[in-house]
Every structure is written in C-alpha cells, then in structure tokens.
C-alpha cells in the first residue's frame with residue numbers, strides 16, 4: 001500500500017481557486033506579498049515544482065504562478081511552499097488552457113515556462129498537446145512586448161510540432177536564431193523530468209521565443 005497523502009498545509013496555503021482569481025484579480029491574490037504584481041512569471045504543468053520554487057526563490061520581488069492539473073502535485077507543492085514560507089508564488093489547480101484563456105489578461109506575463117509538457121504520443125490524443133497554434137497565439141497575446149516563452153521537450157515528434165508552431169506564430173521571434181532550438185542551455189536548472197530523460201540519453205530540445213514589440217505583433 002502507498003503512503004497516505006498528507007493533506008494539511010503547514011503554514012499559509014498558496015493555492016488559489018480559479019473562481020477566486022476570476023472574481024478578485026491577481027493584484028488582490030498577491031496583495032501584500034509583492035510590491036508589483038505585473039508582469040507575472042508563469043509555469044504551466046510544473047510537475048514536482050522544483051523549477052518553480054527555484055525561480056521564485058531567486059526573484060523574491062516577482063509574482064510567480066504555477067499551473068498544474070494534478071491535484072496531488074499541487075497539494076504536495078503547496079505543503080512545501082508553506083514550509084519554506086515563500087510568499088511570491090500562487091498555485092492554480094486547473095488546466096493550463098483554462099488559466100491562459102480565462103485568467104490571464106493580454107500583456108500581463110513577462111515569462112511563460114512550458115517544461116517537458118506531456119507529449120500525448122497516441123494519434124487520437126494529439127489534440128491534447130499544449131503547444132498548438134491557437135494556444136501559442138494566446139500565450140503570445142498574454143506576454144508583454146519583449147516577454148519570453150520558454151519550452152522544452154525530449155519527445156522527437158512533439159519537438160517537430162513545437163518547432164513548427166512557434167516559428168509560425170507571427171507575434172513571436174526566435175531568441176536563439178539562427179539556431180532553431182538548443183540542445184543545452186547553460187546555467188539552466190534541470191527539471192525532475194529532464195533529469196530522467198537525460199539519464200536515459202534522450203536528445204533534449206529547448207526553445208526561447210520573444211514577443212515582438214513592433215508592428216508584426218497583432
């Protein structure tokens with residue numbers, strides 16, 4: 001039998017229900033914890049959350065939002081954040097697509113991180129992939145001019161899709177050009193999944209795209 005999931009939060013609970021964000025807005029959600037809420041840093045599908053914790057610890061004045069649809073993962077990270085007394089992070093237990101479309105305003109995000117999103121390898125599941133043209137157009141819209149979208153995958157077929165979709169989005173420009181993507185990013189903290197794929201020797205792909213500031217942006 002597995003270990004029982006601990007449900008108590010040993011400190012302040014930094015999870016926020018989507019309805020509450022919709023009603024109050026991010027400024028109220030972060031009130032008193034960061035001086036300037038916008039633009040936000042957002043990680044979609046944070047998994048175990050170590051990457052988000054590292055980002056938030058390194059930039060205590062910046063408001064960070066982690067989105068993850070696994071209830072268990074959100075609960076575990078909320079417990080950890082409470083123990084660390086980290087006040088510049090909020091966790092949303094919801095689908096990334098919902099948060100991006102309904103809870104983030106245009107031009108409100110300085111950085112999106114999409115680290116090793118689920119590749120959904122079966123053909124009938126392909127439409128569940130997070131990086132799709134319509135979704136990337138929305139992500140680009142939510143970024144401030146000059147804002148950054150970072151993505152990574154180990155999955156070859158998904159890598160081709162991500163590469164094509166990002167390159168085709170007119171509001172974004174490739175910050176790694178002339179390279180289409182990098183295999184290694186110096187000084188980047190590896191995520192939990194990344195460590196697993198590295199140990200298996202899988203080739204990794206990292207993209208960095210910037211929201212255009214000029215007339216090309218819609």
Ligand SMILES: C[S@@+](CC[C@H](N)C(=O)[O-])C[C@H]1O[C@@H](n2cnc3c(N)ncnc32)[C@H](O)[C@@H]1O
Nearest residue numbers: 045046047068069070095096115116191192193
């Ligand atoms: C392969 S794991 C990668 C986790 C982490 N980013 C890493 O690199 O270690 C993908 C994560 O995204 C979450 N996820 C998948 N689809 C999602 C969605 N549509 N919205 C929010 N989270 C999602 C999964 O629950 C899982 O934790």
